Structure formats: C-alpha cells, structure tokens
Amino acid sequence: MKRNDDYILTEGQHKGIVSEEVWEKAHAKRLRTGVKQPSKIGRDRVHLLSGLLKCPVCGSPMYTNKHAWTNKDGTYKEIYYYVCSRNRMVRGKHCEYKAMLKKTDIEPMVIEAIREIVRNEEYAQAIKKRIGVQIDTKAVDKELEGYQAKLKEVDLNKTRLEREIDSLPVDAKYRERKLHDMTLRLDSLYDVIVELEEKIEDARLRRDAIKQQAITLENIYKIMVNFDCVYNIINDEEKRNVVTALIKEIEIYRNDESEYPLKRIGLNFPVFKDGGEVTELLWDKGNTVECVLQMTRKSN
Known part of the structure; x- marks a missing residue:
C-alpha cells in the first residue's frame, strides 16, 4: 500500500480518450458537484442510556x-x-x-440525577469502599500460590522419575516392564503439569482482570468526585462508562402517563444510611427532576 503523496505522476505517451480541455472542465465540475460528503455512518455511536x-x-x-x-x-x-x-x-x-x-x-434528566448522586458524600464513600473490595486479590493470590507449589512438587517428582529411568540398569529384572510402568507414570505427571500450568495462567488472567477492573472503577470514582468539572470535557465513551458504573437500570413512564418521562433509577451501589440502604431514586409524575429527587430505604 502506498500513500497518495508517494505516487509518481508523469505525462502519458498515449493519445487521450478526450481532449485535455474537456478533461479539465469535467474535473472542475466534479470538484464542484461530484465529491462525496464525509460518511455519516458510524457517527455518534456511543449513547449514554442504551440498554439501561x-x-x-x-x-x-x-x-x-x-x-x-x-x-x-x-x-x-x-x-x-x-x-x-x-x-x-x-x-x-x-x-x-x-x-x-x-x-x-431523557439524557439531560439522567445526567442531572447523577449530579445529585455524586453530591451525596455517603454514596461516594460507598463506591470508594467498593474500590477497596475490587482491588483485593488475596483469594486469587492464595489460589495461585497453591498451584505454583503443587507444580513445583510435581516437577520434582518428574525429575526424580526421569533420573530413575535413565539410571535403570540394562540387566535389571523385568526392565522392560519397569520402563513401561515408569513411562506411564511420567506421562501422567506431564498431564498434571500441563493442567497446573493452565490453572496458573487462568489465575493470573483473573488477577489481572481484577486489577484492571479496579483501575477502571477508581478512575470512575475520580470522575465522580469531580463530576461537575470533568463531565463536559471527557469523551462519550468515558461518559458512558460513568453512567453504567453508577446506574443499573432506568424506568420511564409511558408517553401518555406523564409529561416527564423519568420514573425510577436503580443504582449499582447502595448507600447505607440510618439502618437502611438507598437503592433507587424515584420521580413523581408531572414534576421536574430538581423538585422530586428522593431516596427510598430498605430495611435490613
């Protein structure tokens, strides 16, 4: 593949199908009327509330x-x-x-609701606690250590068995049968080694995923605590990540039930307060978002 700038242009030696004058006129007209507009397909693909x-x-x-x-x-x-x-x-x-x-x-209403959410210090602290849970890799680390210790043990047994096979005397009684049995045991050890190596790789991937998720969640928390400052400058994908991190689902009224569509927002992170937990935000019919933001509590 070559860039257009790398093309070598030179006068052709053959006779043109049309005269140079006609070609220039046609080319000028094409520039005026025939150039395609930039494709609009693929624009604005990130929508804040899709699926929510x-x-x-x-x-x-x-x-x-x-x-x-x-x-x-x-x-x-x-x-x-x-x-x-x-x-x-x-x-x-x-x-x-x-x-x-x-x-x-609908989207500006939800964004206004998020502004109300992030102003709640207890809600922010609940997400901060969740970050602490997300970065806890102790369980996976312990599992990984167990697999690695087992692999070391099996590998030693394999080395010992290989040594026995190599040192088995030529005139040993039942030598062929012993070699056969030891070879089967060796194959079995290799099967265990491969299985342990796969489990170790899987545990490492899970640990990396937990850490990566923690990084993402921590970034979202940083955006949350500075939401009013950064929301207008982050890109659409980052806005979508923030929305989906905070919100589980959004219910709306039918178009014939209320002037304002927003009905309920279910939250991903419950806030514990006064012996209960805030898990959703409700709106009354016919009222603006600013007037009816309220928290509902569930008893434990």
Whole structure:
C-alpha cells in the first residue's frame, strides 16, 4: 500500500480518450458537484442510556434509532430516539409499544440525577469502599500460590522419575516392564503439569482482570468526585462508562402517563444510611427532576 503523496505522476505517451480541455472542465465540475460528503455512518455511536432504559410496557432494554435527512440547502440533520428493542421483532416476543423517546429529552434528566448522586458524600464513600473490595486479590493470590507449589512438587517428582529411568540398569529384572510402568507414570505427571500450568495462567488472567477492573472503577470514582468539572470535557465513551458504573437500570413512564418521562433509577451501589440502604431514586409524575429527587430505604 502506498500513500497518495508517494505516487509518481508523469505525462502519458498515449493519445487521450478526450481532449485535455474537456478533461479539465469535467474535473472542475466534479470538484464542484461530484465529491462525496464525509460518511455519516458510524457517527455518534456511543449513547449514554442504551440498554439501561427499560420499555414501560414489556421491560425490555431500549436502544437508539436514528432519523436523518438532508435539507434542500444541503445541511444534514439527524435525531436519535430510544425505542423498545422488541418493537421491531418479527419473531419471538413482540412488543406493541411504538412510542419513541428523544435522546435529548431523557439524557439531560439522567445526567442531572447523577449530579445529585455524586453530591451525596455517603454514596461516594460507598463506591470508594467498593474500590477497596475490587482491588483485593488475596483469594486469587492464595489460589495461585497453591498451584505454583503443587507444580513445583510435581516437577520434582518428574525429575526424580526421569533420573530413575535413565539410571535403570540394562540387566535389571523385568526392565522392560519397569520402563513401561515408569513411562506411564511420567506421562501422567506431564498431564498434571500441563493442567497446573493452565490453572496458573487462568489465575493470573483473573488477577489481572481484577486489577484492571479496579483501575477502571477508581478512575470512575475520580470522575465522580469531580463530576461537575470533568463531565463536559471527557469523551462519550468515558461518559458512558460513568453512567453504567453508577446506574443499573432506568424506568420511564409511558408517553401518555406523564409529561416527564423519568420514573425510577436503580443504582449499582447502595448507600447505607440510618439502618437502611438507598437503592433507587424515584420521580413523581408531572414534576421536574430538581423538585422530586428522593431516596427510598430498605430495611435490613
């Protein structure tokens, strides 16, 4: 593959199909009218609430659907809606809920709810405690040490057995049978070694995954405690990570039930307070987010 800048251009020796004057005019016209616009496919693929929003009728996840058009003046417009994932299913459990929820209507409400969440010091501390749990690799470390100690023991037995095979006298009684038995034992030890090596590799991968998850969660915590400062400058993928780390699911009202769609937000991290735990945020019908944010408690 070569870059365009690396191409070598030179005058052709053959006679052109059209005259140079006609070619120049056609080329100029193509530059004016025939150049493709940048592809819009793939833009804005990260949507904050995809999968988190639940259909108010069937409870299935809601995902985005795009309505796009080009105006007469050439400007490109697009609007994203959240729709029930089962609404367009031909087979299986089809949902009749056809209403579409504008992305620009629901997402700002959820972001405002997150602002309220992160201002709660006890909630932030609950996530901080979860970080401590996530970085605890003691169980995996102990498991790994056990496998490594067992591998060392088996490897010593293998070395000892190999030594016995090598030193078995040529005139030893039942030598062939002994060699056969020792070879079977040696093969068995190799099987154990391979199995232990696989378990060690698996444990190492699990330990690395725990550490990586802890790093991600710790980054999310840092974003949380500085949410108002950093939210507008982090990219869409980071915003999505923050939202999914904090929120388990979001219920909405049917479009004919309330002027405001937000109904309930289920949280991933319960906050313990006054002998109970806050696990969700509720909204009343017809009220704004700022007015009705409230915490519900479950008794232990």
